[in-house]
Amino acid sequence: MQVQSMQVALQLKQQGFSRHDRLIFMAETTPDFLLLFFACQYLGLIPCPIAFTVNLGGMSTYIEKLNRIITSSQAKAIISSGTVADAIGQSVSIPTLIYSEIVHQSKSLLQPELSELAPFTADEPAYIQFSSGSTTHPKGVQISQRDLHTNIYAVLRYGMKLRPEDRSFNWLPFHHNMGMIGFLLASVYGQRTVDCLSAENFVQNPLIWLELMSQYKTAITFAPVFGYQFAMKKYAESENKPSLDLSSLRVAGIGGDLISPDMLKMFAGCFASSGFNYQSFLPSYGLTETTLAVTASDVDQPPVIDTLTSELIQKPIVSCGKALPGFEVKIVDGTTQTKLSEREIGQIWVKGPSIITRYIDDQAPVESDDEGYIYTGDLGYLWQDQLFISGREKDVIIIRGRNIWAQDIEWSLLQTIPQIGVNNVAAIGINEQQEERMAILVHTSEELATDHTQLHQLATKIQNLTRKIAGVQARVLFTTRKLPLTSSGKLARAQAKEAYLSGNMAIIYDSEGHI
Structure with missing residues (x-):
């Protein structure tokens, strides 16, 4: 892939792009996407991976969102599949290039010397990550090569405790920071094998995830809560249940939303006969503005569970673990900004070595304080240095x-x-x-x-x-x-x-x- 990526980089160079130009990538789970992404690293271009999805509001709403991203990123072109290019049509103001055409054209080029290219250095950008899209106004942060190195190192060494024999499996899309950083880039960094499945294929049949992990003896995977729920539901409904061996799965990462202890126990019970170990669950917490991870639970230890007591209800809640080395978490009162004690719910603020302090368009600065902490937008509390998430502050209804x-x-x-x-x-x-x-x-x-x-x-x-x-x-x-x-x-x-x-x-x- 290295030689191919360098050839693709040379093909991009012939398109006339300048160093640090930004390119919007429709992040599809294909080899062509990987070749183009790493080609940009060799040439000094900045990829901006985004999703192509048409949800509520239809195509017109998506085009409106896409044009906001174009304006925010100041991208010079869009790179996508032919199908997506046809769907976008003439609705955008920048040219659209086709993955397969660039890769095909690059094959006729001789293997370039590295001196013909201009790879990024440690303090230069790597790519632009957009927030997951809880609104129609996603925010982009420019992640540096050094930020990636710092966070990936912490995740692999202290979060997952990577082993020489580890093989991982990912179905999260590459426009999501866990799919891109946690699996694609972390696997390259750690020199480990990663098997990838598209999110669309997972949704169509979640059992493929389990079957392939069984076949390839996967050690590490990660999914939001709904991923485990979908797989468990599909397995329960299946008349011809597949024979699975999940005994090699030692890290089953989970995050992205409130985690139900009952769901963890149900999943572990459902697949106990297939060798799944409840202690494999690794709840964690992170956000776009921290590059990837902030906290992670202890590998080979069962998830820590507490009871959340709010004004309305009591419910069990799963810890997202302790802060990774170099990171700090504090809980403050949203009105007085004073630091709260254990088990007091308030705003979650974090700081660490891979924190991003501003968005690319500078229109909405990352909220920070004098100590270098940034506000996450989440609410939660600390107990015995464990972080518990209670929800997003913007989702609070005031009556x-x-x-x-x-x-x-x-x-x-x-x-x-x-x-x-x-x-x-x-x-x-x-x-x-x-x-x-x-x-x-x-x-x-x-x-x-x-x-x-x-x-x-x-x-x-x-x-x-x-x-x-x-x-x-x-x-x-x-x-x-x-x-x-x-x-x-x-x-x-x-x-x-x-x-x-x-x-x-x-x-x-x-x-x-x-x-």
Whole structure:
């Protein structure tokens, strides 16, 4: 691949790009994407991997988002597959190049000497990472070669405790920092084999993930919560269950959202006969602005579980581990900015050697303090140096001065009405008559959508439970459109709220009859 990447770099050079020019990459799980990405490293061009997805709002909404990214990144071109190029058409202001054409044209070139190229140095950029997309305004951070080295070293040595025989498996997309850094770049850095599956293939059949890990004796994998849930559900529903051997899986990383202890135990129980070890679970925490990871649990130790006590409920919560060497975490009061004690919930602030302190367009600076900590946007607490995440601060619904966490409402609904399904319910705050109130967005099947009697009964059940736990009357809204997710598989509540308020979410039943 090294020779091919250098040839592709020379082909890109002939396109007339200048050093440090930025190129938007449609991050597809293909060899061509890898060749182009590493070609940029040899030539001194800055890749900006993004997703091609058409969610709520359709193609026009995606083009609007893409044009924002073009403006923010000041990219000179887009590189994509022919199919994506056809879909984008003439809707963007910069040229679109085709992966396969660049790679094919490069094959006729002689192997270039390194002196013909201009590889990045340690303090130069590596690529631009955009946030996972919980809103339609993703923010980009420029990650340096040194940031990558620092964070990958910490993850491999202290987080995963990499071994010579380790082989990893990844289905996370390369526009996501865990897919790109945690697997692709970390595998190159650690000189270990990584097997990759596209996220689309995983969603179509999650059992492929388990079957291939069994076949290749995978030691390390990572997935958001929903990935483990999908695989377990598909296995339970399968009439001809595959024979699996997961005994070699020593690191089953998990993160990206609140982690249910019950889900961990259910997954471990489901695959215990296949050799899966509960202690393989490795909960962790990170964000785009820290390059990748901030905390990780202890390898070969069971996840640490505590009970989260909020104003509304008590629920078990899984620790995301302790800060990696060089990183620090503190919890502060959002109003007074004073440091809080153990088990007091507040804003999560972090600092460390691979922190990014500004976004590429400088329009929304990363919030930081005098000590070098940055604000993550998350809420949580510390206990025995373990970090526990309670939710995103922007997802807090404030009703008559009371803070109600969307995640608490959703968790309670799923515990009582599990048939709703994960990522199919979103609690949001809406303004009605100059007053904040709660709305519950629920994705339902096409079949149930025609049965208004059942919808009414379900809406009543949701309202009764919401009154019981939060003391408020919620407006329940059903839609047959899937609720939007971020690239890491988390529920994108802000995007769901925006889609509803802008009229881009077709409501088929409203508990208050406003249809």
